[in-house]
Amino acid sequence: MKAISLFTGVGGLDFGFEAAGFETSVAGDFDRVACDTVSINRPWPLLRGPIDDFSSNTILKTARLSQGEADVLIGGPPCQPFSKSSYWVSGDSKRLDDPRADTLASYLRVLGDALPRTFLLENVAGLAFKGKDEGLQHLLNGIKKINRKHGVKYNVSIAKLNAADFGVPQRRERVFLVGHREGRAFSFPDPTHCEPSLAGESGLEPYRTAWDSIADLVDAPLEEGLAMTGKWADLLPSIPEGENYLWHTPRSGGLPLFGWRTRYWSFLLKLAKNQPSWTIQAQPGSAIGPFHWANRRLSEAELCRLQTFPDGLRFDCGRTDVQKLVGNAVPSLLAEVLARSIRSQLLDSPLAEPLRLIPPSRGAPPPPEKVKSVPKKFRELIGDHADHPGTGLGQGAKRLAAGELVLGTEA
Template sequence: MKLRAISLFTGVGGLDFGFEASGFETRVALDFDPVACATVGLNRDWPVLEGPITEFSSRTILETAGLNPGEADILIGGPPCQPFSKSGYWARGDSRRLSDPRADTLSEYLRVLRDTLPKSFLLENVPGLAYQGKSEGINALVAGVEDINRERGTSYTLESRSINSADYGVPQLRERVFIIGSRDGKRFNFPARTHFPVDSEEALAGRERHRTAWDAFADLPPVENRECLQVKGKWADLLPTIPEGQNYLWHTDRGGGVPLFGWRRRYWNFLLKLAKDRPSWTIQAQPGPATGPFHWDNRRLSAQELCRLQTFPDGLRFQCGHADVQKLVGNAVPSALAEVLAREIAAQFLEAPYALRPATLIPVAQDAAPLATNEHKVANKYLHLVSSDSAHPGTGRGRGAAFRKSEAA
């Protein structure tokens, strides 16, 4: 008999695919995004509730899953993370966090936890949920779980850890916080990291190395329909001049190119290009026209490539535009990491030691990647930017900070 999962904020199903690979069955999935719900329906037969979580009672969720309170083996979900995201700090110097109405999703997750009483739970979010000194989100969850225990006579625990997906075999540097608990008071022991940087002492001594973009893409067929993947906008013709694994910093006075930009004056992922021999950087859900990571062939990543970097199972279908695919994939949890954690939860909490088998969604390490291609010459239309900007003066001194101060004055 498969273990039973209730899935909230399901999106395209990144968490669910990992739990599925570990012997769990999604008995009900819930999401407000119609494109995500339609895509789930294309690929799985999970019962789906489409709409804001506030519109669905816990009874409706349980009835759709065919479960009674206490019968679910796990509640999983990643409440929308915008109030806690690092980009909020970059843009505003802070984030509204719990004062942001979107943070109500944390309360809704706790409401469903209280009413459905699963044997275990997993909540995923961005590291900003638990920033030191700004941990309102974690504190709210701890208080909410304590309230549930007092009200329902349970003994839910709560263990949290920030995890980089690449350290567990995902070919992508993607950091997320995972909060895991058990109804009967057992403490969750997070698994030790299994993969290490290629040039680390551990990898050189025979431990598993980080999986790379080449490991993820090596067996894929040539990409078709390149037109929808074409980079457009003001900086499109500059992308081919940047080497693999570099970003706009290549074209500063501290890089190896032409000094068109000031040092650290742009977002890190501005004109960021994948390197074959390293993990990808974090896939963005809604990238701007110059926001990477881009493929080393100077184009956007295809739907299949995006799915490979998130370690989704092969064969997923999409009936939406590329921007929607990027959003669905960029908002998801890497499935191989979810699989690793699901196997540990099954073994530690649910008396299913058979689950502790190697994860099946981690890509196979390939032989040495092909050599990088040569970059192109900078077009004349960009040369007026040479030495036109200075390096960033430091935290709190940039143009954005100065503008915010002037607005507040």
């Protein structure tokens, strides 16, 4: 089955559709490093540059497809205007006024010109926030215009999914839109995994964990540069697995070194062997996790495993670029689950074999790593620290609004 891929990135969606029996007939992205990485790993025809640099005819010609022949159009338009950080900074301003939201129009343009049998669009959960859903309404209105113009019946189903609920060893929420050209209704798959404490009564499998995902890489050679650096490096070993800086606040079990919720959630965030990973960040600062339980950064192979990419991917770029590529991607197992549902419900071609990208269940992990005491140099921070005043009211948000910080950096 033939897929047209827009905003491909490193190929997270594509790897999942590939595992479900689809072929990427054309891929496209403006990011040079992403395109170079795709070309190293897959023979997909590749358009390098902004999508609007290429006419829909060029996209179809590169894919060797005519209008209406593609089985699916997939893509995740860049999401910055609809992220939670954007809401904190810009308040009630219109997200569609952000020029980065033009990618939604680009996706709609190709959808209307290519007229694939089905489509899937992925974006951040903020796209569908109540009262802040201009982007979602823009998409739905655009699809209605396509239906009227071409006499088709794209019927859109929308869901917010947590990747961990489908066997991905990572907690990551995203919004998905799926539609069928002839108006068939699509039902998103039900979760297959849940918190271990609920697994017995629900009949679902317990969440796949970081241990399930990367345990067999423990003895693998590690690339250089994984040691944590910076001001807070020596504090990380004093934080237990699965915790972050909140451990060292008055409301938790450590020392009162910080105020409650006065830092980013991912500040000094550490994986726990018996839990899914927290969301992999695309642009972490020196103290932004998740970090390995061995108090270091995650390796390339570990990052890819936690995103359920197929094994064996190669990178010819620096650590920062690898983190960006992986952190911006869709977990490939979640894409495989959705691709299989699209095949079964909308394309009359179900697959019987097991999921290809789901990590094995490795059973109970070893005990948590021992926690070290807080180094003396940090004990001068002990004190009565005020809690964060509320969303959008902290000093970091004010500095962001004033243009003094870049999103994703340490506040």
